[in-house]
Amino acid sequence: MNRWDADNESVAETPDLAALAALLADRTRAAICMALLDGGAWTAGELAEYAAVAPSTTTEHLNLLVSGGLLAEERQGRRRYVRLAGPDTAETLENLAGLAPYRQVPIRSLAEANQRRALHHARTCYDHIAGALGVAILAAMTERGLLARDYGLVLTGAGAQWLTALGVPDAGPSAAHRAHVRTCLDWTVRRQHLSGAVGAALYRHALDRGWIVKAHATRILTLTETGRAAFRAQLALPDAALFPSLTFSPPRG
Amino acid sequence: MNRWDADNESVAETPDLAALAALLADRTRAAICMALLDGGAWTAGELAEYAAVAPSTTTEHLNLLVSGGLLAEERQGRRRYVRLAGPDTAETLENLAGLAPYRQVPIRSLAEANQRRALHHARTCYDHIAGALGVAILAAMTERGLLARDYGLVLTGAGAQWLTALGVPDAGPSAAHRAHVRTCLDWTVRRQHLSGAVGAALYRHALDRGWIVKAHATRILTLTETGRAAFRAQLALPDAALFPSLTFSPPRG
DNA sequence: CAGATGATTCGGTGCTCACCGAAATGTTAT
DNA sequence: ATAACATTTCGGTGAGCACCGAATCATCTG
Numbered sequence: 001m002n003r004w005d006a007d008n009e010s011v012a013e014t015p016d017l018a019a020l021a022a023l024l025a026d027r028t029r030a031a032i033c034m035a036l037l038d039g040g041a042w043t044a045g046e047l048a049e050y051a052a053v054a055p056s057t058t059t060e061h062l063n064l065l066v067s068g069g070l071l072a073e074e075r076q077g078r079r080r081y082v083r084l085a086g087p088d089t090a091e092t093l094e095n096l097a098g099l100a101p102y103r104q105v106p107i108r109s110l111a112e113a114n115q116r117r118a119l120h121h122a123r124t125c126y127d128h129i130a131g132a133l134g135v136a137i138l139a140a141m142t143e144r145g146l147l148a149r150d151y152g153l154v155l156t157g158a159g160a161q162w163l164t165a166l167g168v169p170d171a172g173p174s175a176a177h178r179a180h181v182r183t184c185l186d187w188t189v190r191r192q193h194l195s196g197a198v199g200a201a202l203y204r205h206a207l208d209r210g211w212i213v214k215a216h217a218t219r220i221l222t223l224t225e226t227g228r229a230a231f232r233a234q235l236a237l238p239d240a241a242l243f244p245s246l247t248f249s250p251p252r253g
Numbered sequence: 254m255n256r257w258d259a260d261n262e263s264v265a266e267t268p269d270l271a272a273l274a275a276l277l278a279d280r281t282r283a284a285i286c287m288a289l290l291d292g293g294a295w296t297a298g299e300l301a302e303y304a305a306v307a308p309s310t311t312t313e314h315l316n317l318l319v320s321g322g323l324l325a326e327e328r329q330g331r332r333r334y335v336r337l338a339g340p341d342t343a344e345t346l347e348n349l350a351g352l353a354p355y356r357q358v359p360i361r362s363l364a365e366a367n368q369r370r371a372l373h374h375a376r377t378c379y380d381h382i383a384g385a386l387g388v389a390i391l392a393a394m395t396e397r398g399l400l401a402r403d404y405g406l407v408l409t410g411a412g413a414q415w416l417t418a419l420g421v422p423d424a425g426p427s428a429a430h431r432a433h434v435r436t437c438l439d440w441t442v443r444r445q446h447l448s449g450a451v452g453a454a455l456y457r458h459a460l461d462r463g464w465i466v467k468a469h470a471t472r473i474l475t476l477t478e479t480g481r482a483a484f485r486a487q488l489a490l491p492d493a494a495l496f497p498s499l500t501f502s503p504p505r506g
Numbered sequence: 507c508a509g510a511t512g513a514t515t516c517g518g519t520g521c522t523c524a525c526c527g528a529a530a531t532g533t534t535a536t
Numbered sequence: 537a538t539a540a541c542a543t544t545t546c547g548g549t550g551a552g553c554a555c556c557g558a559a560t561c562a563t564c565t566g
Contacts, residue, residue, distance in 0.1 A: 012369050015440045016356035017287060017349060021277035026554070030271035045512060054556055059514055061554090069354060078512050078563040092348050096270060099345055101322060103269035116265050187268045279524070298542060307526055312544055314524090331533040331542045 023068045024096070028053055029061050033070065033084070033093055038219040039126045041074065041081040046217065090126035091184065091195065098185030115220065120188045121244035122221040124214065127200040129221065130186055134193030136241030137202070137231075138183065141194070144235065155198060163198070166234070168205045276321045277349070281306055282314050286323065286337070286346055291472040292379045294327065294334040299470065343379035344437065344448065351438030368473065373441045374497035375474040377467065380453040382474065383439050387446030389494030390455070390484075391436065394447070397488065408451060416451070419487070421458045459483075 024030050028051050035050055036042060042050075048058040062082055065071040070089055074081045084090050107113050122133035129137065141147045146159035155163075182196030194202070206212050211227030214220070223231075223242060231237040240246045277283050284304045289295060295303075301311040315335055318324040323342055327334045337343050360366050375386035382390065394400045399412035408416075435449030447455070459465050464480030467473070476484075476495060484490040493499045 010360050010366075011357045012360055013355040014358050015350040015353040017346075017353050018278055018280040018283035019356065020349060020353035021274045021283065024274035025271055025278035027271040028554080030274065034270060043512080044514095048513095053554090055513065056515080056557080057555055063514095069352070080513065089352065092345070092352055093270075095345050095348065096273060097268040099322070099342065100268040100270050100273035102266040103272065104264045105267050107263050107265055113263075281524080296542080297544095301543095306524090308543065309527080309545080310525055316544095333543070 020068065020070075023065055023070055026061070028057070029065060032058075032061060032065065034097070036071070036082070036084045037090060037093060037126055038124050039084070039090070041083040042217075044080045044082070047082070050217075084126065087126065087200075091182075094125060094184050094187075094195075097187050100187075115218070118220045118222070118244050119218070122212065122223060123219040124203070124221060125184055125186075125193070125195065125219075128184070128193070128195045128203045129199070129206070129212075130184065130193050131188060131221075132241050133221070133223065133231075133237075135186055135191045136237050137235065138192060138194040140235040140237055147194075162234075163201070166205065168201050273321065273323075276318055276323055279314070281310070282318060285311075285314060285318065287350070288472075289324070289335070289337045290343060290346060290379055291377050291467075292337070292343070294336040295470075297333045297335070300335070303470075337379065340379065340453075344435075347378055347437050347440075347448075350440050353440075368471070371473045371475070371497050372471075375465065375476060376472040377456070377474060378437055378439075378446070378448065378472075381437070381446075381448045381456045382452070382459070382465075383437065383446050384441060384474070385494050386474070386476065386484075386490075388439055388444045389490050390488065391445060391447040393488040393490055400447075415487075416454070419458065421454050 024033065031051050032047050035047065044058050044062055045055060047062070048055045051058065053061075062071065062073070062080070066073050066082065070085055071082045072085045074083075084093070107116065120131055122129065122131045124130065125134070128134070138147070141159065144158075145156055146162050148156050182194075182199070183192040184195040184199075185191075186193050193199075206227065207214065209226070209230070210224055211230050212221045212223055215222065228242045231242060277286065281304050285300050288300065288303055297311050297315055298308060300315070301308045304311065306314075315324065315326070315333070319326050319335065323338055324335045325338045327336075337346070360369065373384055375382060375384045377383065378387070381387070391400070394412065397411075398409055399415050401409050435447075435452070436445040437448040437452075438444075439446050446452075459480065460467065462479070462483070463477055464483050465474045465476055468475065481495045484495060
């Protein structure tokens with residue numbers, strides 16, 4: 001206790017950016033986090049198999065990630081479920097991934113190639129829709145005057161009416177602390193897609209109505225025939241956004 | 254070249270989150286990035302002294318950060334200037350810092366304690382105002398109806414009028430690709446402050462009018478007497494936000 | 507209760523990397 | 537030209553850590 005600082009301790013607190021980054025700096029841990037961006041809870045064993053490391057190694061990684069605040073865990077009997085700590089964690093992770101350099105990964109099988117195409121077409125991004133479909137939705141909503149870019153991105157009056165006409169519950173007051181409309185940089189297409197509370201509500205609605213179905217243990221979303229009809233009727237989405245086989249993956253420099 | 258994928262290469266590209274995070278996972282490199290969040294360009298030597306490592310070590314770090322895309326460099330004769338790559342880099346860094354755990358750092362001198370108090374009171378956050386002053390500005394603008402939270406955070410009509418009355422140039426059309434109004438999590442106060450294009454314009458305006466002055470080689474902003482008068486008249490900011498000595502730093506758990 | 511299953515603890519190994527100092531390179535000042 | 541200065545290159549050292557396997561603990565199933 002010093003004279004010049006009688007009522008404070010003689011220490012201060014600084015955000016430990018390096019400690020947080022170190023959690024993500026390992027390829028295995030990064031892969032785990034990217035997998036958890038599907039928004040679901042995974043068991044330790046599933047993650048071990050996914051990341052192709054021994055269960056013991058996975059345990060160590062999960063301990064670090066949980067105690068670092070990135071993951072939340074829930075134990076049920078003999079198994080350990082983990083998921084991302086929250087929407088803000090997911091958002092920051094996606095932003096970071098959009099900023100990251102690209103790395104070449106080999107494709108070893110036809111199944112892998114198909115899976116990758118599906119992933120580029122439509123996938124979850126925590127609690128909303130990403131991929132070519134997500135990008136097309138944002139573009140169409142902007143073009144049709146449901147979203148406006150004048151003062152940042154906002155839902156217009158027409159947009160609010162459109163949502164209620166669809167039967168999407170208004171997430172406004174309940175999610176007061178969360179931005180209503182937001183964008184997220186897509187790492188496959190390098191363009192923006194819709195996130196925020198509206199993006200999340202739209203995703204849930206599409207799931208409920210059977211427009212899309214989510215595959216197990218991946219982030220892949222499959223568009224149903226009903227979904228294609230709905231997106232055509234509601235937003236006039238072009239076929240290129242509705243069929244995986246037509247999804248264009250641009251070469252990267 | 255395989256039959257099943259005749260026109261694509263048999264490799265795909267994934268964002269290398271781990272590689273990006275590894276850049277920030279070192280305490281020295283993280284300190285360098287945090288220093289550069291003042292928005293200015295630093296020489297390699299200045300950063301070496303700031304981070305308390307040998308010049309040769311600094312060179313290696315800067316090489317990594319530049320080639321990783323986080324920093325932009327500019328050489329002038331025998332010296333090397335570096336700055337953050339862009340506003341999106343700065344934004345992601347601040348978000349990350351807001352998510353990071355806290356670390357205790359010892360305070361070794363009275364000067365350090367004063368500096369820290371000033372930093373908590375008002376500082377730059379790349380291109381806008383952070384600290385207690387920044388938080389107070391956001392709160393006051395919201396309370397006075399210049400910003401609204403109904404559909405995400407937006408500038409109201411009254412807010413736009415207020416800005417033009419002040420003489421702040423409208424950054425709207427010129428910064429079309431950037432969000433007009435945005436918030437940034439403050440690591441000192443753990444509350445939001447105003448960023449985005451409007452935040453940047455406001456900061457520049459306050460500098461031009463002599464409301465605040467920026468100290469050399471730190472992120473510290475000092476409020477002038479004119480500035481205090483202006484913020485009282487325009488936003489009715491309370492004294493607690495106008496005087497560093499009254500700035501409250503809450504204990505952390 | 508026995509056997510299977512999911513997760514954890516622990517010891518040991520190998521690799522990566524942050525750091526420094528000394529010498530070298532290139533630029534500005536006297 | 538010579539001196540002072542800013543930065544870089546390089547070799548070597550030491551610490552941290554991701555990984556595995558074997559053994560152990562806890563839980564569920566037959």
